[in-house]
Amino acid sequence: MSTNVLEVQDLQTHLHLRRGVVKAVNQVSFSIAYGETLGLIGESGSGKTMTGLSLLGLLPRPAGRIVGGSIRLNGRELSQLNQATYAAQIRGKEIAMISQDPMTSLNPVFSIGSQVAAPIRRHRHDTDQTALALATEELHRVRVPSPALRISHFPHQFSGGMRQRVIAAMATACRPNLLIADEPTSALDVTIQVQLMDLLDQLQDESGAGLLFITHDLGVAASLCDRVAVMYAGSVVETAAVTDLYAAPAHPYTRGLLASVPRIGIKTERGRLFSIPGTPPDPLDLPMGCAFAPRCDLVKDRCHRESPPLIDKGGREIACFEVQ
Amino acid sequence: TRDDTLTIAFAAEATQVDPTRTTAGVDAYFMSLFFEQLLSTAPDLQRINWLAEKWSIIDTNNAVKIKVKVREGVLFHNGDELTTEDFRFAYQRMREPTSGVSVYVRYITDVEIHNRYEMTLHLSQPDPTVVLSNLHIWALPKAYFERVGEAGFQKHPIGTGPWKFVSRKPREELIIERFDEYWNKDVQPGYKRLVIKIIPEDTTRVAAYKTGAVDWIDAVPPAQAAEFATLPNTRVIDLPAPNNMFLNLNAIDRDSPFRDPRVRLAVAHAVDYDAIIKYVLFGKGIRTAQLAPGTLGYDPDLAPHPYDPNRARALLAEAGYANGVGINCYNLTTPREPYMKEIGETIYAYLAQVGINCRIVQLEYGAWINVGRFNARPWMDGLQSTMWGQGLPGDPTTAWGGHLHSNGDGWGGYSYHSDAKLDARVKELRTLINDDERAVKIKELATLKHKLAAGGIPTYRPIITFAWRDTVDFKPWPTAFWRAMRQIGPCPSRACTPTTLPE
């Protein structure tokens, strides 16, 4: 049985900059079930982070705002919520986030203990003492060695991997139903990356929460996610179960992406990698129709005029006129 | 209680309380509160006996002797009785090289003590200035001084004056108390305590009076003098300063243009002092040629050099400066007299209009004294505008000895002039005792000096305005530029008026 913890419908997020409007998230729809890990993959600037921040109501201010669509968490509409309610009832309690850079995501001037205890105090209204005790437990849970000692330490006394654990402890301290991990492993070395992925698996097993895992690393997505949504220029172009997607990518972009990545074990005979021609579009000046059309080898006239909707097709969703 | 204490404000402040160490006129502000001399000048500008009960000049064989009987029963603030020993002690201090006032006792060779109250001053030559300067020997407490030493005396000076020193914060305030055992009950202050605030800024001082923070101020800015006269419950008095706005010209340096009398006269004719008095000083000034009324040998017929820029230019051209001349102009200012800085600048601006171009050096008076004392006189080339006395009240001899005689043989010794003939005339005056003869000679010399514009050019005497509330009874004494504070007390009737002043 799997009910959806999160349902996103036609989410549209715009950034109003001096130079123009960036349609960072463009009609994005997906859902996540309890205990499920949805991978959100796509290259830099494709709108992954903005999607995650839209869910948290933490778009950059004053530029960013949600201009359309709905975000439902356990059936509750979030897109119209005001900041105070968001802070008091959603963030940290229902949804939490592990961010990309462990080196900069902890406040350098507060002790680890007080930072981990902060959400506990906020959402469980505990006293400082009990919150600190609980924080120690949380650190223990994410396998920070000798947590009782470490709570009085400061971020700069921790290594990158350890900080990422602390952040995980902070994010999951109030057992949120949805965890967003925005490239949590990108800044880590591969040997540490494995450790963190193990930890994420463990945390999810314990809590049964949904996990939105944002990454641009196809390998990481493959080894951690249940389903994957591929983003390109602000839109989801394909969503599928992870095995299906890797076995038979349907959208031309997904196909190109998978083919262009070298893999260990498969030696491409000193040969060339497949490469997608052209460059990603300027986010300020997205082309009409399908954003991928200028680089696509299956492109037809229609692609330049209409943007293809995300259509369910045999258990996966694809946004392409040709493949459908 | 409030009636016991009066808070007043001075614009300027003494830097030195030891009368044998003074170098600047403002020092008299404080000295006159605590210390006294043998003679004094009364409000009517008459010389009166003070600490001396009587005195007389005894002339034997060219040498001059002055016999003095000191008043009996005069007490210092610590209760010691004043004796002739104290005068002798003061005399010796005044003779020391570090003294600033040795000029007054230059020709006194000895103070001979006969007993506690009688002494004789021995002079090496006749010197009328000794008398003219009120037998300028101060009553200093010898015993006290020897006990506390130089520094101790600076910290807590005592004298025989009507006020006792209580405390002092330089640049802030001086607190003094009435000396109840003061010998001269006639002029004993009415207040028990006087707090003297030092407020050099005109606006601040005026504000302090208006807000009631102080009840007496000196140097009301001329611009506001008229307004003060109309303030309710306020009395004002205009008192002519004993000083002149004085232009001192360096006529001794080899390359100084002022060696030429025509250039000096050009300076005298270039500036419109009447306009300055009228517009800048709001009439609070008296144009002077040389000496002021009340001075021995004052000549009402000697007219000031008229404002005549064309004449000034012509004189300059004659002297070979048709294209103008550049000089340093030292603007020596004190907060004692009003608007000195800008009047200096005004004068320099007038000079520029006839071709005498000033590079202005702004100096506080004290700074000038401190500037390079390597020679007998502070270094000054060019021209200097400053407040300078010409022997008022009394006699100009000491003053002329200071700035006309080439050796600076007189008060201050800041002479920038050298002319053997004039020197001889000054010398002659120094030994001439008879007042009538002196008056004639002074008149002659003043005329000569005026014609040559020698030894500096007097311009105008500022009129200082004092203001106080009508709850105060105040009678100004000429000592210390009228700030002696001898007769000051509460005025319960609010109808006390100051004694009328002499012209």
Place this chain on the structure above:
Amino acid sequence: MLNLRAIKCHFQTNGQIVRAVDGVNLDIVKGETFALVGESGCGKSTLAKIILGLAPITAGSMSFAGEPLIKFNKRFRRRVQVVFQDPYSSLNPRLKVSTILSEPMWAHGFKRDEVTQRLELVMALVGLQTNAGNLYPHEFSGGQRQRIAIARALMLAPELILLDEPISALDVSIRAQILNLLQDLQDELNITYLLIAHDLALVQHASDRVAVMYLGRIVETGPTEKIFASPQHPYTQALISAVPEPDPTIARNSNLIRGEVASAIEPPTGCHFHPRCPHKIDRCTKESPPLVAREQVQVSCWVIGSGDLNVAK
């Protein structure tokens, strides 16, 4: 072609010594792509800087094409060039692209028309339009900038090009383009590459031989195929197995090693890797193991040397 012997490079910062490179031997053969892999901070870039004469050597010697490399003279400068990771800071924002590209040749006193000729040739080689020369760097995308950076490196027709993570700053979909370009250039011009990367898949794809670095030292080196097929050093094994494969059917390898990379300021005694090594023996904590040839690969490990370690996975 390029030989490094016992190269050490220690930095002094705040009174502490950073052992960025701590005794490295390397031999690069003409025409090959030699890859240097290792985790962040292990000294890869420092090694590149040493080869370029941009960082001082604390100890050791280098030779290039048989001649000892003591002074970095103009002749050497022409033969070795570099492409850095960041295409933004590699190009002076105030200069036109043509100036940027010509500068190396001007420095070597080439004539004006020689430079113009070469410029056209090289721009064509890397796939830049001719009018690109009149533009400024900020008018280009990251991928194009990296093409410019490569073009610049090619201007002097070098024999060896150091590639310090040449594609890791680029968009995923662009990386293949640049990688292919580099390979094409090598085939065409017979250039030798020293490729620095931490992306193992890339290394496996693009290099002929590889050296694995750990905390300033090389722990294993040999032909790429050999090493990826049967890594011998425990660290190499862990590194390769930790790379997640873009294939959901392959289960993630659970972690082989624990802990994190130690600091280069106070590296562990003996074998630098011993605190994280699952096979460590006493000796590892005391003496640092030399690189020992085993078949085609060279490994620096006491345990393998004593035969105690079961090499096969």
Place this chain on the structure above:
Amino acid sequence: MGAESILKQRSIFASLRTWLGFARFPYIAMTVLGLVLVAAFFGSWISPHSANEIDLAMRLTPPAWLDGGSSAHILGTDNLGRDILSRLIAGARVSVTIAAYAIILSGALGTFLGMAAGYFGGWIDAIISRLIDIQMSVPSIPLAMLFVAVLSPGEAMVVFIIVLSYWTWYARIVRGEVLSLRERDYIALAKVAGVSTPVIFIRHLWPNVLNTLLVLATLQFGSVIVFEAGLSFLGLGIQPPDVSWGGMLSDGRNYIEVAWWLITMPGFAIMMACLASNIVGDWLRDTLDPRLKQS
């Protein structure tokens, strides 16, 4: 709602932004700066009166638009009847002259030391950095006091004091700039390509430093004007008969109750000159910095 409304909202304040120098080109600020320069260079031609011409009968005449004002003295006269407008113009000359000397000298000294420290590092850097530290821990006004007390005030002294207290601006910033430029990849690449050190200096370092210098100099212009005015206000700077805005303020103090224009006019001149130079400096900084231009 959305982008359009925001864009409209912006345009309402566009003029304010221009004023404050946040928009494209700071017209008003440039004009003010231009006026100051014109006054400085052509003052003797445009000045209605001579700056030191006194007319005691006309003293304290209010500005022309007030009761009692005179059209001969548009901004009124001071306590000696001198024309305030003419004095402002004369003051501009003094301010600009001093600023020019001070900027050139402190810029040259600071840049030289900063570049040396940044590029060579080592003991040279250590000594220069220490010098900067010392200079920065002696506040500049007391220092000025000391030198004025010892020597005598005047234009040269003001320049000397400004140079003494401002060279650290340049030295510190140029040093930092050179330090960071030195680490740029394109410098390393130039070295790798065999480009000689002088060429690296001229082609890669100097243009960046030059921009910084230009911005600093513009900003310093305003700062120097205020600093000089402060010194002159205290009587430690420009001495009469030379006219300075600070000196005018100081003279006007005594008449604050009867003639407000004596202190407002020179103060306004100081403010406008400084404001303009700050705005132009900010604008230059934004314009010259390609990074800022992009974002």
Place this chain on the structure above:
Amino acid sequence: MARYLFSRLWQGLIAILGAVLIVFIAQRLAGDPLALLLPMDASEADFEALRVELGLDQPLLVQFFRFLQSVLVGDFGYSYQWQTPALDLILDRLPATLELAVAGLLFAIVLAIPLGVFSALYQDSWVDRVAKVFAMLGQAIPSFWIGLLLILFFAVTLNWLPAYGRGNLSHLVLPAIALGWYPVAAMTRTLRSAMLDILQSDYIRMARSVGLSERAIIWKYALRNAAVPLATMIGVYFANMLGGAFVVEVVFAWPGVGRTVVEAVFNRDFPVVQAGVILSAVVFVLVNLLVDLSYGLIDPRIRHGR
């Protein structure tokens, strides 16, 4: 931390030493000190005697060390003008200056913190515009002019507040505003840009993402991070105010250190000027040392010697 403090202390000492050296050099530029000490008609022998007594016949280096020695024990000689120890004269004025500096600083802080924070929070809002205008004007309007304008409006025209002198609290208002005027602008700008950086930082996003209230985030988290640049500013301006709020003290006839030194300059009263200059250097260094200490309290990275 100890190491850090030690190095700061060392730097401070060097700086003070530098200041003393500058003063020493300036003193020598003033000409023969004997000429200033001796009366006008002193003889050559008097000169010689005093020269030996004061050690002026010694090599310059020895003289410098003697000077340093006397500075260390606070002996700057007697004021020429007041015949009292120069340092006492300055120290007597310190309370007044301290009072004014504290008031000015409080004014600056109380205004700058909300202005800086709110203008960073609500970029381009009216608060931000006001803050920007304020920051611009603060830089362009010199403190002596703002002082005179304040007097003109609040004392002369409206007659609300006393303009001059020291007295009760109302006397403090105008000078404190004039003194705090520039620091408000500078601190607002520093705080604004620091807050902008901080509010965009990952750790603030992290704090938000766990649901901390906006109030706590701004006033507890972000402000603490902004405290380091703010403390630097506060330190610099406080030190400057203490070392001599010359202009403001002169404008408001405030009986403080600054005005005393200015007067001493006009009177060529070198000992007092020297004492004033060295005192302000020492205060500057001390206050900055305190600020450095406070960094340790604010930022653990510094505390742990990073």
